[in-house]
Amino acid sequence: MMRVLVTGKHGQVDTALQGLGDQLGLEIIRIGRPEVDLAQTDTMEDAVRAARPDVIISSAAYTAVDKAEAEPELAQAINGEAPGELARLAKELNIPILHLSTDYVFAGDKDGAYEETDLPAPVSVYGKTKLSGEEQIAAQTDNHVILRTAWVFSPYGNNFVKTMLRLAESRDEVNVVADQHGCPTYAPDMARVILAMAQQVAIDDDPTLRGIFHLTGQGETTWAQFAEAIFEGSANRGGKWVQVNPIATTDYPTPAKRPANSRLSGEKLDQTYGLVLDPWRISLDSCLDRLITQGNLVKDG
Ligand SMILES: NC(=O)c1ccc[n+]([C@@H]2O[C@H](COP(=O)([O-])OP(=O)(O)OC[C@H]3O[C@@H](n4cnc5c(N)ncnc54)[C@H](OP(=O)(O)O)[C@@H]3O)[C@@H](O)[C@H]2O)c1
Known part of the structure; x- marks a missing residue:
């Protein structure tokens, strides 16, 4: 049974990885606070070695984009230094590391979807620290996959879908930004693709499977259109x-500037691995089924 070490114990993506990994019969070992604090890299080595992983998935991050503007050092420690230390350990253990990064590494002024080769x-601050994490991983080991994702939503943790549904409890109308473009990405769908990639890189040392890949839901939208789809889906249920x-x-x-264009092209992922994520509207239906139809909004907190 493949042993998969995942950083993060309460986040959207790590929770989705645990759920799917259990279904697939993989051994998922999640590490995170309070025992392992990525802000203190010396707390990581013992936990990583004890897990005896075949592959590492580095998902945990300082994700509070606005707060990061006031806490750049803490964000850098968690998003920049900690992935570097994880990659150093992966190299020592002779195993691959897959690391989650972000559309916010880009300025957002491109006309069209960003490709992996774009600068x-x-x-x-958040975007800068995440870019530093990418660089620190690449400096430690070639045996890495960097997965840039965007606009993540799920039944877990905090995200735009849950925020909109909560706002609906007290409001009849909401103002939503309509000039930022991106690709909503469903964490359980990401988990399917990430675990398939992890299983492949664990047994295949082909260098073309390594490097940077973009990983977002199919299709694009704006935050305002995304909100409209959420409320239509809510009304339908x-x-x-x-x-x-x-x-x-x-x-x-907002304290942090956001890219106006966050769209990422999934072409390289499709061509290299033959993997694509589902269209975001289909995934939104799945998410709303779990949050509204099955009544999980209150339960998940
Ligand atoms: N969410 C998005 O829209 C988005 C977009 C682009 C890229 N990404 C990237 O995708 C990855 C997963 O995102 P997500 O949405 O799953 O994030 P999330 O829901 O905010 O979860 C973040 C996880 O990181 C953990 N964490 C934060 N600081 C830590 C520390 N000092 N020590 C140990 N654990 C710590 C959190 O644990 P606690 O519960 O203890 O805080 C939590 O488990 C991240 O690398 C993020 O940068 C996300």
Whole structure:
């Protein structure tokens, strides 16, 4: 049975990896707080070695994009240094590491979807620290896969879908930014692709399977259109419909700047691995089924 070490114990992607890994009969070992704090890299080595992993999936991160502007050192320790240390350990153990990164490594001024060969130019502390993580991993080991994803949603943790459904409990209309474009990505669907990639790189040392890959749901949208789809899906399931008022980014100032264009091309992933994620609207239906039809919004917290 393949042993998969995953960082993060309460996040969207690590929870999805645990769920699918259990179904597939993989041994998923999650490490995270309180025992292992990625801000203190010396807490990692014993836990990683004790897990005796065949592959490492580095998912945990400092993901509070706005808060990172005020805590750049902490964000750098968790998003920059910790992945480097994990990669060093992966190299010592002679195993591959798959690492989650972000669309926020890009400036967002490209016309069209970003490809893996496009030059990163992050415009936020979060984006800069995530780029540093990519670089530190690549500096430690060639046996790595960097997976840039975006706009992650799921029944778990905090995300845009859950925020919209919660807002619906107290509002009849919401203002949502309509000039940022991206690809919503469903964590359980990511887990399917990530675990398939992990199983392949664990047995195949082909260098073309390594390097940077973009990993997002098929299709694109804006936050405002995404919100409309969420409320339509909610109404179709007997939940509340809420009016969405499209607004400009400039009308919703935040501490961190966001890329206007976050779209990532999945072509390299498809051509190299033959793997694609589902269209985001199909995945949204699955997510809403779990949150509304099965009544998990309250239960999941
Ligand atoms: N969410 C998105 O829209 C998005 C977009 C692009 C890329 N990504 C990337 O995808 C990956 C997974 O994202 P996600 O949505 O699953 O994140 P998430 O739901 O915010 O979960 C983050 C996880 O990291 C853990 N963590 C944070 N700081 C830690 C520390 N100092 N020590 C140990 N664990 C720590 C958290 O644990 P606690 O519960 O203890 O805080 C949590 O388990 C991340 O690498 C992220 O950068 C996400």
